[in-house]
Amino acid sequence: MSETVIVAHKLYKTFGEGETEIQALRNVDLEIKRGDFAAIVGPSGSGKTTLLNILCGLDNVSSGDIKVSGRSLQAMSGSELAQFRREHIGLVFQAYNLIPVLTVLENIEYVMLLQNVPVAERKDRVRKFLAELGLEGKENRFPAELSGGQQQRVAIARAMVSHPDIILADEPTANLDSETGGQLLEMMRKFNEELKMTFIFSTHDPQIMERAKRLITLTDGRIVTDELK
């Protein structure tokens, strides 16, 4: 039986107050197992991104409990959360979010630099990812010199190269054409199967839904369905 890496219990998240109050999440219970390749789907404003942000400690819950890799996120300070993300979570954003002043190589190895991974190992892992993602020869380019697809590949490499327990990807294919999106998804699926990395996507993309092993549907901040495929 697979180990549970995320346990969320009775999560509520409210934005604003009074007349402008929005309930982004309502009574969300969720368990994610190691090796899951799950997609959180639902219409815009259903709370997908909010849930992802909460699962990695980027945002706080209004109420409820959340444990990731056995640790309660609510109990951690800002710097403890940063350290936790550095060690356990890889993030992929819709808008790539690469560090503009670092090259492709430096962006990919950034988290490993923070983790003090030895140079030789760092270079070795980066080289493998560059080859895997078809970015060879672009190591010294800056993000602004890359296409959207290339930037997202770098962002995926950055998230995965440090071998985190969980990868959280917020609409990773939203800005890509379907062919590039499909290639990246295949690659992530491969890593999921080979390295048993846990992937959680928030998405509208049918390609992701098609490849996901588990579909979690959110509507108005509630999980309405949670099905294994």
Place this chain on the structure above:
Amino acid sequence: MLTLRLAFRNLLRHKSRSLLCAMSMMGAYVLFSISLGFSDGSYGNLIRMLTDTHSGHVQIHKNGYLERPSLFRNFIISPVLKKQLSANPEIEAWAARIFSAVLIFRENKSTIARLMAIDPEQEAQVTTMREKVQAGKYLSEEADVINPILLGVHLQKLLQAKLGETLIFVGQGADGSIANDLFTVVGIVGKSSADAESRMIYMTLESAQEFLSLGGRIHEVVLRLENYSVARKQAADLQEHLKNKELDVQPWQVVEEQFYKAMLADQQGNWISQAIIMLIVGLVVLITVLMNSFERRHEYGLLLALGTPPGFIFRSIIVEMTLLSILSVFVGLFFSIGLNLYFTLNGIAIEPPMEYGGVVFSTMSSEVSLFVLFVPAVFTIGVAFLVAFFPAIKSARAIPIEAMREN
């Protein structure tokens, strides 16, 4: 290394903004340095003028003479003292002096004057005494004249005395007698009545010792050092080595105490204007760093989201501003050296000349020294470093998701 790399690349990212901030820091550094250069140069000039024209760098007196000068507070320069003074490599030259007050008569005119007796050749090595002669000859150039004197221009006008004329001097002898003798005017000193020497009488040590019945005694030994800035140390060392409790060795700062205190007070005033320059630099740096950190809030949020320790973000902002200030100071150093050198060589004329502590000051010039270059550098880098603290703390404490929602 990563911090430095990020800081350097961030500086290059907004070249015009970095350049503007760097130019502000560089301008402030150069301004501060020139201001210090002028301050040091002007005071240096003042000190040199004062010590060159009269006081020398260190003086030796009988105890109590400086506080209450008296004909009777005199001493003999022993052979041991002469040897010590001549053997000290820090002492360029030294000269003995006698002071007294005399009544001067010429026909139906009379006046009181201050008398200063000197060894003409020794004195000329210590002060600019020889250059003060505006008409006639210097004391040592009139060997045939008995009792030659140099007469201050103010006294000359008062007595309507001419070169070669004989004046009658009456004073008090050290043995209690009434001193009187005839003295011949061989030269006129001072350009106008405003000059300190225009009310003075100068004569040779031998003439004064005979006139005042002082024997071989004197009132003052004045020393010229290689470097005036070590006067205090030299005076203390000399006092220790003299082993003569009756003699008092003091640097020019004590001898010309009023002048020195006025100069220190003036320097304090300069520090205020320099502090204002630094305040302006601080504000420019603060605005630049705030603009940068506001613009990069999304990025700081991203860095925190990726697991970057807040301390790393804090350090990278501090390093960025410190790096920029170091580069600014480095470039400013060349301008600073060049401008200070130019003003050292050329100076700025003061019209009309002003008097400061009895010394006429006609040119403001700068001075290049490590102090003039180093102190503004430390201040500029220090201000940039300190001012960057607030935005750096603010950025490091950003809430990642909120910061990432911006921009």
